[in-house]
Amino acid sequence: MFPDLRRDVVFPIAGSVILFTLVVASGLVYQSQFGGVGERLITMALIDAIIVLGMQVFIGNTGILSFGHIGFGAIAGYAFAVSAISPVEKMKRIPDAPFGLTDVNVDPLLAVLIALAATLVVALVVGLGLARSGAESGAVSATVITLALLFVTHEVARNWPAVTGGDRAGLSFRIGGTLNGRVAIYVALFLAILVARLYAQSRGGRLAVAAREDDLAARAMGVNPLVQQMVALLISVAIVSVGASLRVYEKGSILPGDFFFNLTLVTLVMLIVGGRRSVSGALLGVAVITAGRELARRLGQDGFEMFGVGLDGAPLDWIFRENLKTVFLGVSMLGFMIWRPSGLLDDWELDEWLHAKFRRSRESPPASPQVVEPDDSASLVASGVDVAFGGFQALTGVGIEAARSEVVGIIGPNGAGKTTLLNVITGLVESDSGRISLGDTDLTTAPSFKIARSGLVRTFQNLRLFASLTVRENVEVSYLVAASHRRHRSPCDVDGLIAAAGLWAHRDRRARELDYGTSRRLELARAAATAPAFLLLDEPTSGMSDSESLQMIEQVRQMAGLVGAGVVVIDHDLNFIIGICDRIYCLDCGQVIAHGTPEEIQADPVVQAAYIGSTAEG
Amino acid sequence: MTELLQNLIDGLGRGSIYALLALGVAVVFGVMHLLNFAHGELITVSGYATFWAMAAGWSWYLTVPLIVVVSVATSLAIERVAFSRVRGADDFTLLLTSFGVHFVVSAIFLLYVSASVKTFPRPGWVTNTYALGSLRVEVFDTVVIGVTVVTLLATTLLLQRTMFGLALRAAAADFDTARLMGVRSNSVIRGAFALSGLLAGIASVFWLMRAGSISPSAGINPMLKGVLAALVGGLGSLRGAVLGGLALGLAEVLLRSRLPDSVASLTEGVVFLLIALLFIFRPQGIVTVTHAERV
Numbered sequence: 001m002f003p004d005l006r007r008d009v010v011f012p013i014a015g016s017v018i019l020f021t022l023v024v025a026s027g028l029v030y031q032s033q034f035g036g037v038g039e040r041l042i043t044m045a046l047i048d049a050i051i052v053l054g055m056q057v058f059i060g061n062t063g064i065l066s067f068g069h070i071g072f073g074a075i076a077g078y079a080f081a082v083s084a085i086s087p088v089e090k091m092k093r094i095p096d097a098p099f100g101l102t103d104v105n106v107d108p109l110l111a112v113l114i115a116l117a118a119t120l121v122v123a124l125v126v127g128l129g130l131a132r133s134g135a136e137s138g139a140v141s142a143t144v145i146t147l148a149l150l151f152v153t154h155e156v157a158r159n160w161p162a163v164t165g166g167d168r169a170g171l172s173f174r175i176g177g178t179l180n181g182r183v184a185i186y187v188a189l190f191l192a193i194l195v196a197r198l199y200a201q202s203r204g205g206r207l208a209v210a211a212r213e214d215d216l217a218a219r220a221m222g223v224n225p226l227v228q229q230m231v232a233l234l235i236s237v238a239i240v241s242v243g244a245s246l247r248v249y250e251k252g253s254i255l256p257g258d259f260f261f262n263l264t265l266v267t268l269v270m271l272i273v274g275g276r277r278s279v280s281g282a283l284l285g286v287a288v289i290t291a292g293r294e295l296a297r298r299l300g301q302d303g304f305e306m307f308g309v310g311l312d313g314a315p316l317d318w319i320f321r322e323n324l325k326t327v328f329l330g331v332s333m334l335g336f337m338i339w340r341p342s343g344l345l346d347d348w349e350l351d352e353w354l355h356a357k358f359r360r361s362r363e364s365p366p367a368s369p370q371v372v373e374p375d376d377s378a379s380l381v382a383s384g385v386d387v388a389f390g391g392f393q394a395l396t397g398v399g400i401e402a403a404r405s406e407v408v409g410i411i412g413p414n415g416a417g418k419t420t421l422l423n424v425i426t427g428l429v430e431s432d433s434g435r436i437s438l439g440d441t442d443l444t445t446a447p448s449f450k451i452a453r454s455g456l457v458r459t460f461q462n463l464r465l466f467a468s469l470t471v472r473e474n475v476e477v478s479y480l481v482a483a484s485h486r487r488h489r490s491p492c493d494v495d496g497l498i499a500a501a502g503l504w505a506h507r508d509r510r511a512r513e514l515d516y517g518t519s520r521r522l523e524l525a526r527a528a529a530t531a532p533a534f535l536l537l538d539e540p541t542s543g544m545s546d547s548e549s550l551q552m553i554e555q556v557r558q559m560a561g562l563v564g565a566g567v568v569v570i571d572h573d574l575n576f577i578i579g580i581c582d583r584i585y586c587l588d589c590g591q592v593i594a595h596g597t598p599e600e601i602q603a604d605p606v607v608q609a610a611y612i613g614s615t616a617e618g
Numbered sequence: 619m620t621e622l623l624q625n626l627i628d629g630l631g632r633g634s635i636y637a638l639l640a641l642g643v644a645v646v647f648g649v650m651h652l653l654n655f656a657h658g659e660l661i662t663v664s665g666y667a668t669f670w671a672m673a674a675g676w677s678w679y680l681t682v683p684l685i686v687v688v689s690v691a692t693s694l695a696i697e698r699v700a701f702s703r704v705r706g707a708d709d710f711t712l713l714l715t716s717f718g719v720h721f722v723v724s725a726i727f728l729l730y731v732s733a734s735v736k737t738f739p740r741p742g743w744v745t746n747t748y749a750l751g752s753l754r755v756e757v758f759d760t761v762v763i764g765v766t767v768v769t770l771l772a773t774t775l776l777l778q779r780t781m782f783g784l785a786l787r788a789a790a791a792d793f794d795t796a797r798l799m800g801v802r803s804n805s806v807i808r809g810a811f812a813l814s815g816l817l818a819g820i821a822s823v824f825w826l827m828r829a830g831s832i833s834p835s836a837g838i839n840p841m842l843k844g845v846l847a848a849l850v851g852g853l854g855s856l857r858g859a860v861l862g863g864l865a866l867g868l869a870e871v872l873l874r875s876r877l878p879d880s881v882a883s884l885t886e887g888v889v890f891l892l893i894a895l896l897f898i899f900r901p902q903g904i905v906t907v908t909h910a911e912r913v
Contacts (some may be wrong), residue, residue: 160884
């Protein structure tokens with residue numbers, strides 16, 4: 001669940017307590033200055049904070065923009081109101097509600113649970129739709145579906161008066177409703193902070209973030225993004241439902257307009273201004289936007305008089321007008337998107353910062369882990385692979401075999417089909433015919449994340465690291481996948497692997513800050529950490545100098561040895577290939593034209609003509 | 619049968635406006651990968667221009683060109699002020715930028731005009747109908763369909779026969795390669811926004827003639843229709859956008875007339891639901907656009 005108990009559980013709990021205390025304290029200070037008006041403002045801000053935290057769980061971790069969370073809020077709000085309002089009050093507004101809803105009479109706490117359950121059911125259905133559309137056409141259409149959800153709930157709320165009380169009257173508690181004191185809000189807020197932080201550090205959160213950073217690479221490491229996005233959605237919607245129920249209870253009533261565009265705008269602005277990828281950021285955003293909005297409202301009302309300065313006919317009258325706060329929200333959103341799209345805090349997290357400060361000094365690199373002996377039981381076999389892109393025949397009847405104990409190279413001129421073959425083996429490109437298997441397992445039609453879980457893990461020609469994660473976190477993603485999907489293998493020692501890859505000094509740096517050679521080593525280590533049966537390397541030395549490529553030979557041998565994996569490697573660099581491989585296949589024009597030991601390949605006249613001759617290398 | 623034909627004509631009339639809006643959304647999406655949630659604001663701005671022009675005693679004959687000019691100018695201005703600064707940003711930033719523009723524009727009218735709905739006279743012939751066999755056809759629908767057909771033909775010619783059209787299609791297919799081949803990104807993006815503004819301007823004329831009113835939040839509905847239609851048609855496909863718009867219009871009219879009275883008021887909700895279902899079963903929209911990523 002959590003890779004590092006101290007970092008992922010202890011510190012987040014402590015951090016949540018501190019964040020919660022800070023939020024509550026600043027609220028209390030504010031209201032002590034402004035009295036009754038301030039008190040109500042803070043109460044609503046605390047509830048907003050719960051909703052924003054809920055949104056953060058999904059939007060922040062998956063990177064998918066959702067307009068629909070307030071729609072989920074509407075469902076929860078109505079479910080809560082319909083359950084919790086006394087039958088006497090309901091007789092006035094919705095006497096003819098179906099399913100005997102008018103007579104339902106439950107305790108508010110139970111009503112929250114009902115709201116939660118109802119909303120989760122809807123979220124499950126919506127989530128399936130999101131997953132399907134997102135998988136096919138990316139995050140943009142997922143976003144539009146969430147927008148459609150917001151409008152559907154609004155339309156239903158307006159036009160189903162038998163349950164919702166309609167557009168004008170709505171539902172209301174009248175007497176006996178509304179929260180007494182803030183205890184419930186405080187409890188819910190603390191839990192929301194805690195759940196949001198723990199989720200982000202948990203296996204699910206980390207895999208969701210990996211998919212956010214690079215969907216394709218995450219799949220190739222064995223992550224199924226759809227499952228992780230669904231989990232994030234459900235947790236996120238659960239938090240939002242609680243916040244929405246509290247909001248209805250605090251207000252004492254609900255109207256369709258309460259959970260629509262305005263609240264969507266307010267909560268989204270809070271989230272992005274603070275920093276959507278951080279729980280601390282979400283809370284900061286709530287504070288900043290609440291304060292800014294209140295300031296804008298008062299400036300709009302009274303101009304500078306609110307500071308006790310009477311500037312008659314002040315030059316700023318043209319801007320201090322009644323609806324200034326709405327402009328403030330729109331401008332904040334636009335301004336942050338243009339100049340600071342990642343928000344004030346980006347992904348800075350209080351407890352991570354504290355953890356880095358108070359780290360116990362285990363600064364010496366750990367010893368290299370034990371070498372795992374590869375068992376030669378399962379070999380990788382691709383046979384008769386045909387692939388055509390439109391009219392272009394990329395591969396024709398290609399077959400290769402590799403055993404766990406060997407390093408197999410695939411060479412060939414540009415456009416020979418080397419990367420396509422690797423893409424077919426790892427499930428990124430569908431073959432027209434042919435068969436891929438690992439031991440007894442047929443992987444021909446398996447999706448790429450299942451192929452990775454079966455033990456075929458690749459690297460990419462154009463580097464696909466999880467850019468904003470640290471080196472250690474990159475490797476941990478693979479470790480987490482291996483821990484649950486490759487249980488028959490002993491889990492790798494993350495620190496040991498990082499040290500062995502020569503990354504120990506960089507372990508806390510973000511992947512995007514690394515130089516090219518280090519990035520390549522990290523990609524190799526990340527692939528190795530999945531404890532694969534085979535490492536499939538796509539041009540691991542591309543862009544490297546001769547001496548670097550020679551070092552890469554050692555790197556690849558070492559990493560493969562540490563996890564007991566066979567290696568299939570594509571490269572242009574003949575010195576590298578000949579130096580590392582036990583056997584070589586030579587591809588040209590989508591066909592295997594030769595295969596054999598490095599010596600045989602070097603001596604083969606067909607290869608010389610097709611490859612060495614045509615590229616004038618070697 | 620008669621009723622179905624009647625629905626078909628009504629639906630095409632409505633769908634034509636959606637098609638123009640969706641095409642504008644698709645053109646911009648093509649060059650910038652930006653799903654423009656601010657598209658409806660072109661109608662808001664030109665709606666207020668209409669209101670002021672009418673208040674100053676302009677006739678519709680003068681106002682129609684004004685609407686188109688204002689729409690194009692607004693589209694270009696929004697590109698200059700906001701979208702040019704986020705070119706190449708990730709989807710998240712692009713989506714929220716356009717959402718931000720949407721809110722800023724409507725908030726400005728909220729601030730300087732008022733939240734209340736402003737009305738202006740509709741042209742007299744909007745509600746006129748004529749008989750076509752056993753059908754009653756609105757003059758308005760006839761005009762809308764006619765103008766839309768002409769506009770679409772002209773747009774097709776523009777895209778197929780001019781250098782600008784070629785550049786735009788090339789940029790939509792692969793922006794980076796198009797740039798390497800000498801397509802100037804600035805001019806093709808601005809051209810796309812101008813075209814998008816022009817199409818929205820024509821849609822806007824009809825939208826405003828029928829509505830006869832404007833308010834700060836009036837842009838939400840047309841924006842939603844345009845964006846959904848573009849998406850239903852298959853994002854990135856211009857032909858798909860037009861088909862999506864027509865399909866959306868037809869679906870609305872058919873549902874409204876066929877649904878039992880008790881749920882007829884939920885038409886919009888049902889349409890959204892159908893769209894969501896479409897996405898579950900055919901996520902790529904009506905017309906498939908393939909985006910292969912090189913790995």
